[in-house]
Amino acid sequence: MSEPLIYEISRAGRRAVSLPACDVPEAPFPADAVRADLPLPEVSEIDVVRHYTRLSQLNHSIDTGFYPLGSCTMKYNPKVNEVAARLPGFASLHPLQDALSAQGAMALIHSLQELLAEIAGFSAVTLQPAAGAHGELTGVLIMRKYLYDRGETQRDIILVPDSAHGTNPATTSMSGLKVMVVPSDARGNVNLEILRSLTAKHGPHLIGLMLTNPNTLGLFDENVEEVVRLVHEAGGLVYGDGANFNAILGIAKPGLLGFDVMHYNLHKTFSTPHGGGGPGSGAVGVAAFLADYLPGPIVVRDEDDEYAWQMPAKSIGRVKAFWGNFAVLVRAYTYIRMHGAEGLRQVSENAVLNANYLQARLRDVYPIPHSDRTCMHEFVAQGKLEGAPGINTMDIAKRLMDFDFHPPTVYFPLIVAEALMVEPTETESKETLDAFADTLIRIAEEARTDPELLKTAPHHAPVKRLDEVKAAKDMVLCYGPGCGG
Amino acid sequence: MNYIPNTDADRADMLAVIGVPSVADLFHDVPEKQRFPELDLPPALSEMEVLQELQALADENDDLNHVSCFLGAGAYNHFVPSVVDSLIRRGEFYSAYTPYQAEISQGTLQAHFEYQSMICALTGMETSNVSHYDGATATAEAVIMALQVGRGKRSKVVLSPTLHPQYRAVVRTYTQGMGIQIAGEDAPLGDLAALAGPAGADSACVVVQNPDFLGRLYTPAEMQGLADKVHAAGAFFIVVTDPVSLGLFVPPGQYGADVVCGEGQPMGNALSFGGPYLGFFATKLSEVRKSSGRIVGQTVDTDGKRGFVLTLSTREQHIRREKASSNICSNQALNALAAAMYLAAMGKYGLRTVAELSYHKAHYAAGLIAALDGYEVKAAGLFFKEFVVRCPKPVALINQALLDEFGILGGYDLGSDYPELKDHMLLCVTEMNSRAEIKQLVDALEELAGSDDLAALDGEEAAQ
Numbered sequence: 001m002s003e004p005l006i007y008e009i010s011r012a013g014r015r016a017v018s019l020p021a022c023d024v025p026e027a028p029f030p031a032d033a034v035r036a037d038l039p040l041p042e043v044s045e046i047d048v049v050r051h052y053t054r055l056s057q058l059n060h061s062i063d064t065g066f067y068p069l070g071s072c073t074m075k076y077n078p079k080v081n082e083v084a085a086r087l088p089g090f091a092s093l094h095p096l097q098d099a100l101s102a103q104g105a106m107a108l109i110h111s112l113q114e115l116l117a118e119i120a121g122f123s124a125v126t127l128q129p130a131a132g133a134h135g136e137l138t139g140v141l142i143m144r145k146y147l148y149d150r151g152e153t154q155r156d157i158i159l160v161p162d163s164a165h166g167t168n169p170a171t172t173s174m175s176g177l178k179v180m181v182v183p184s185d186a187r188g189n190v191n192l193e194i195l196r197s198l199t200a201k202h203g204p205h206l207i208g209l210m211l212t213n214p215n216t217l218g219l220f221d222e223n224v225e226e227v228v229r230l231v232h233e234a235g236g237l238v239y240g241d242g243a244n245f246n247a248i249l250g251i252a253k254p255g256l257l258g259f260d261v262m263h264y265n266l267h268k269t270f271s272t273p274h275g276g277g278g279p280g281s282g283a284v285g286v287a288a289f290l291a292d293y294l295p296g297p298i299v300v301r302d303e304d305d306e307y308a309w310q311m312p313a314k315s316i317g318r319v320k321a322f323w324g325n326f327a328v329l330v331r332a333y334t335y336i337r338m339h340g341a342e343g344l345r346q347v348s349e350n351a352v353l354n355a356n357y358l359q360a361r362l363r364d365v366y367p368i369p370h371s372d373r374t375c376m377h378e379f380v381a382q383g384k385l386e387g388a389p390g391i392n393t394m395d396i397a398k399r400l401m402d403f404d405f406h407p408p409t410v411y412f413p414l415i416v417a418e419a420l421m422v423e424p425t426e427t428e429s430k431e432t433l434d435a436f437a438d439t440l441i442r443i444a445e446e447a448r449t450d451p452e453l454l455k456t457a458p459h460h461a462p463v464k465r466l467d468e469v470k471a472a473k474d475m476v477l478c479y480g481p482g483c484g485g
Numbered sequence: 486m487n488y489i490p491n492t493d494a495d496r497a498d499m500l501a502v503i504g505v506p507s508v509a510d511l512f513h514d515v516p517e518k519q520r521f522p523e524l525d526l527p528p529a530l531s532e533m534e535v536l537q538e539l540q541a542l543a544d545e546n547d548d549l550n551h552v553s554c555f556l557g558a559g560a561y562n563h564f565v566p567s568v569v570d571s572l573i574r575r576g577e578f579y580s581a582y583t584p585y586q587a588e589i590s591q592g593t594l595q596a597h598f599e600y601q602s603m604i605c606a607l608t609g610m611e612t613s614n615v616s617h618y619d620g621a622t623a624t625a626e627a628v629i630m631a632l633q634v635g636r637g638k639r640s641k642v643v644l645s646p647t648l649h650p651q652y653r654a655v656v657r658t659y660t661q662g663m664g665i666q667i668a669g670e671d672a673p674l675g676d677l678a679a680l681a682g683p684a685g686a687d688s689a690c691v692v693v694q695n696p697d698f699l700g701r702l703y704t705p706a707e708m709q710g711l712a713d714k715v716h717a718a719g720a721f722f723i724v725v726t727d728p729v730s731l732g733l734f735v736p737p738g739q740y741g742a743d744v745v746c747g748e749g750q751p752m753g754n755a756l757s758f759g760g761p762y763l764g765f766f767a768t769k770l771s772e773v774r775k776s777s778g779r780i781v782g783q784t785v786d787t788d789g790k791r792g793f794v795l796t797l798s799t800r801e802q803h804i805r806r807e808k809a810s811s812n813i814c815s816n817q818a819l820n821a822l823a824a825a826m827y828l829a830a831m832g833k834y835g836l837r838t839v840a841e842l843s844y845h846k847a848h849y850a851a852g853l854i855a856a857l858d859g860y861e862v863k864a865a866g867l868f869f870k871e872f873v874v875r876c877p878k879p880v881a882l883i884n885q886a887l888l889d890e891f892g893i894l895g896g897y898d899l900g901s902d903y904p905e906l907k908d909h910m911l912l913c914v915t916e917m918n919s920r921a922e923i924k925q926l927v928d929a930l931e932e933l934a935g936s937d938d939l940a941a942l943d944g945e946e947a948a949q
């Protein structure tokens with residue numbers, strides 16, 4: 001199974017589109033500005049269709065199989081979302097057309113701002129950020145600007161737990177701030193003692209703390225209120241990384257737990273597809289005292305009951321052109337409207353139930369550092385098997401592919417050696433979970449009896465194990481003739 | 486309606502295996518007072534009802550199927566061949582995620598490798614990433630890359646005043662914590678040479694848009710002239726461009742650009758009220774390790790067969806954390822895939838035809854409008870598909886009348902971004918505008934110039 005590159009199926013003279021004849025007088029081209037050649041492929045329409053159809057068949061996807069990629073919430077993406085986003089009244093709307101000619105779209109944005117605020121307990125929401133990391137940057141810039149406006153310009157540190165996703169520290173440096181790492185304790189919570197000493201020592205220099213809760217171990221921090229209190233007491237603010245919000249819809253509201261800012265990952269929690277890596281949406285919610293700092297414009301309802309764009313008074317500025325990933329917002333809106341309060345709570349209850357069930361089925365076979373606790377929507381196991389010293393997490397992950405399962409997230413969080421981070425989501429059935437658990441148990445057995453089978457896996461994927469070192473060394477990053485024009 | 490397959494019987498079985506009596510018992514780590522808050526949301530709808538509600542919202546908008554569009558300014562109404570949306574709807578593409586596990590993600594990886602190849606072909610550069618969020622953030626990322634290369638010694642960023650105003654705003658937002666200085670925005674509009682002035686030993690980069698926000702196209706010689714001065718100052722030359730213009734014109738890679746980036750929406754992506762789009766980002770091989778965003782590289786498997794993987798990840802947040810070149814994680818992968826499908830379908834000649842049609846039609850429209858009493862076409866040099874028109878009345882009034890009376894979406898009102906361009910609109914014409922539509926626009930503008938109604942409205946506004 002392999003598919004040639006689009007350039008390799010190109011034949012001079014083939015065409016895949018027909019365009020209209022020019023119906024106006026032609027204008028002369030500025031000769032010195034016209035390019036000599038445009039090295040794009042020449043293919044027919046059926047070539048395009050077969051090429052991309054075949055390529056698609058080389059992918060694992062939610063639509064074709066279980067995808068328990070921890071931290072990514074690979075839940076089923078309802079087909080109605082796709083229909084909704086493509087309604088011509090949405091898809092064929094220009095972002096800069098007059099607000100009065102786009103009131104329906106703006107009403108949807110306004111509703112979604114309010115729905116998201118209610119679900120997480122915030123006062124105001126911006127839908128402009130395009131992904132989780134973009135929301136993080138937005139949130140941290142808001143915290144920074146708020147504190148600096150109060151004259152506290154000496155503040156330049158963000159506390160980041162050692163379990164945090166890489167985007168948290170990367171966001172901190174991108175915002176011109178310093179990262180200080182807070183270790184986790186033996187139960188997987190933020191280490192309170194160390195946090196206390198850090199806030200005592202660095203209090204006046206803290207912008208705040210970035211906290212993922214439930215955290216990347218899949219655990220709801222047992223001391224979350226104390227963590228929040230300590231940071232606030234030091235004059236800092238608490239940022240919530242909402243990547244794991246799927247665990248707590250209708251279970252807890254981060255705003256009421258004391259979080260000041262949080263990003264939502266609409267592509268995770270609210271079922272807009274992940275698109276092979278994006279697009280997403282990283283909407284950001286804030287407590288009332290930060291509402292003026294949101295990026296914008298956001299949609300407000302004016303005196304005439306019309307929807308209008310408004311830049312918040314002390315805004316950090318725009319984080320993106322136009323208004324956000326609107327077609328992603330339409331999908332999230334559709335999802336929330338179809339669920340209602342009860343439906344959303346069922347989502348989280350079943351996501352957590354499924355994760356605990358899988359954890360229970362696997363805890364005697366794979367080490368799971370915190371299996372003494374109930375997990376939330378995911379848990380972290382380890383690819384370290386007794387009696388199979390040569391086998392690591394990567395081998396187990398690759399062997400899973402032979403059974404048509406996407407592997408869990410591997411080697412993250414960094415604080416668990418040989419991490420296998422499993423997030424089943426609520427849209428998977430007990431049969432699927434059982435089949436996955438049975439397979440992992442079988443692989444553990446194979447690891448002892450036939451380790452070579454794992455070492456050389458995958459055996460049934462479109463390609464065998466790929467050489468990443470060679471890719472980084474050779475740096476073949478595009479196809480010959482096109483490169484360099 | 487939800488999408489949960491668990492039945493009550495399943496739940497009971499699962500709880501027994503877990504060893505807790507009820508689902509509620511799984512949540513005892515949540516502080517009791519905060520547990521199970523009420524969500525005040527409207528009642529759930531069935532699929533049929535939600536579609537009806539959405540259709541009603543969609544119907545309130547004057548979308549481009551019902552009006553003719555002469556609005557651009559960073560988002561463009563170009564034709565999207567049917568194959569693009571038909572293929573992009575395949576669940577195998579859209580319901581996958583970032584191809585971390587390469588062996589079962591070859592479809593995405595190869596398609597993105599081809600995207601990179603076609604972006605390089607288009608821009609004349611050597612490497613491309615798989616996208617940033619949009620043209621504005623791609624520009625901000627290019628600026629940050631230049632600042633990182635400058636290592637604090639070069640902390641000035643020169644932005645052309647005719648770089649898209651929203652892109653300039655995003656660069657400001659992104660860099661607000663970095664202690665840098667932004668210069669150049671007060672240079673005379675369209676004066677490339679004036680941008681070389683502020684570029685000195687303290688400068689990290691000069692960012693220029695070509696064709697610029699006002700539609701003006703600079704020749705390769707003019708651009709190369711500026712590139713040489715920017716390089717002499719030791720700074721990066723960053724060129725923001727419209728990918729469709731590159732179907733016809735010399736690409737920035739051939740006139741000295743270190744980074745070529747911009748909005749990729751015109752390549753096969755719907756307007757969708759502003760997103761999702763994609764920021765394309767191409768650079769030289771020598772700079773690729775300093776750049777940000779996912780990159781796909783070619784390699785082999787253990788049988789020696791060709792395959793593709795994400796590569797150069799040591800630049801990225803999941804490996805480098807606070808030392809990463811950017812915090813970007815999820816990008817606009819599906820939009821990049823649509824762009825690749827668009828470029829493949831358009832091919833060598835199709836994209837050129839789109840660019841030529843846009844060029845001819847824009848020049849035809851500009852010629853007719855220039856001949857109207859009261860209007861002046863302000864095209865100081867060459868242009869591609871957009872041009873500035875000085876209007877006899879405030880642009881907002883003209884646009885309102887165009888839409889209400891003629892079903893035409895008029896041009897972008899430049900007054901709010903450029904006070905000196907009060908009463909000036911930026912018109913955009915593409916292959917989607919027929920000669921008849923252009924004639925309607927011209928006739929409507931002519932009528933409105935002399936219209937007393939508008940004058941009355943104008944008076945009303947002035948009185949307010």
Ligand SMILES: Cc1ncc(COP(=O)(O)O)c(C=O)c1O
Nearest residue numbers: 071131132133165167243814815
């Ligand atoms: C915990 C956590 N935080 C942040 C992010 C970043 O989100 P995005 O990829 O949407 O930028 C992720 C994404 O995987 C995540 O898992």
